[in-house]
Amino acid sequence: MADVPSHYNADPIHIAVIGGTGLQHLPGFSHVATVEPDTPWGKPSSPISVLHHPSPSSHKPVPIAFVSRHGLHHELAPHEVPARANIAALRYLGVRTIIAFSAVGSLQEHIKPRDFVVPDQIIDRTKGIRPFTFFEGGMVGHVGFADPFDPPLAKIVRQCGHSLEGEGVALHDKGTVVCMEGPQFSTRAESNLYRQWGGSVINMSALPEAKLAKEAEISYQMICMSTDYDCWHESAGDVTVEMVMGNMKANSENARRFVGAVLNELSKEEHGDQVLAKHLAGQTKFAGSITGAHGRSQVAKEKLGWLFPGYFD
């Protein structure tokens, strides 16, 4: 890792990228710092790189936080990813918009390997073994999750994806991600069941990440890149790690161009309110105020007070 400062005090960082399989770094940006905030939920998956992105509308660069979901060397299995620490650390740095990247299996013939999908729904097939909420141990919170991704952010992401079409990028505007537990891939019966349920793509990473981003009032959108046809397809061959990594590697330039185009767009001043997720601010204060003041445990108050200063005083 580059020899850069371990603190970044210049400005709050509002935009982050969570890189997934095959996208462990984001080259092409100036790497100005590496930070690793210790949160009440532990340390994030990887040190967080602070990258400077040239602003299209001012002379000041826009800082971007980048975290590698499975660690710097893909050493964390999907169920070991410290999703609470990742989201808490990013919010603590000031992040209110996250672009999350994921390698997915396709559950539909028309979503071909190397195609991109900007999903709008999730089906939860995780098994409850991953910590999935900030609200527990003496403070209860119920946030809405009808739209697991942020629709206005999705609109921007789709426009950016379409602007690259014809240059090797094929984009599907909608889709349902089935998030399975793993780390083993699905059985053929499961894969066919998910197709009957209307699933478009499958991964092991959308949850609890999207739920925690929602609790943290962060505008969140996942960009999926299809790497295989899972195991339902009669002629494509069953998914293997080689298949996933091969397609990821072959198309990584397009994945980076897609993420880069989204960062270019989000860096424009006209998206200032969206990037700050002003439309989400304050939601969790109400969602998390159901536990009466006398019922709140000290530990929960301290942890949630760290994440949401002033919300639950």
Ligand SMILES: CSC[C@H]1O[C@H](OP(=O)(O)O)[C@H](O)[C@@H]1O
């Ligand atoms: C290496 S195949 C399974 C692995 O790939 C996806 O990772 P990510 O979503 O972080 O790109 C999938 O969710 C699994 O974790």
Ligand SMILES: Nc1ncnc2[nH]cnc12
């Ligand atoms: N077929 C598949 N199942 C789950 N996660 C995946 N990530 C990439 N391909 C996948």
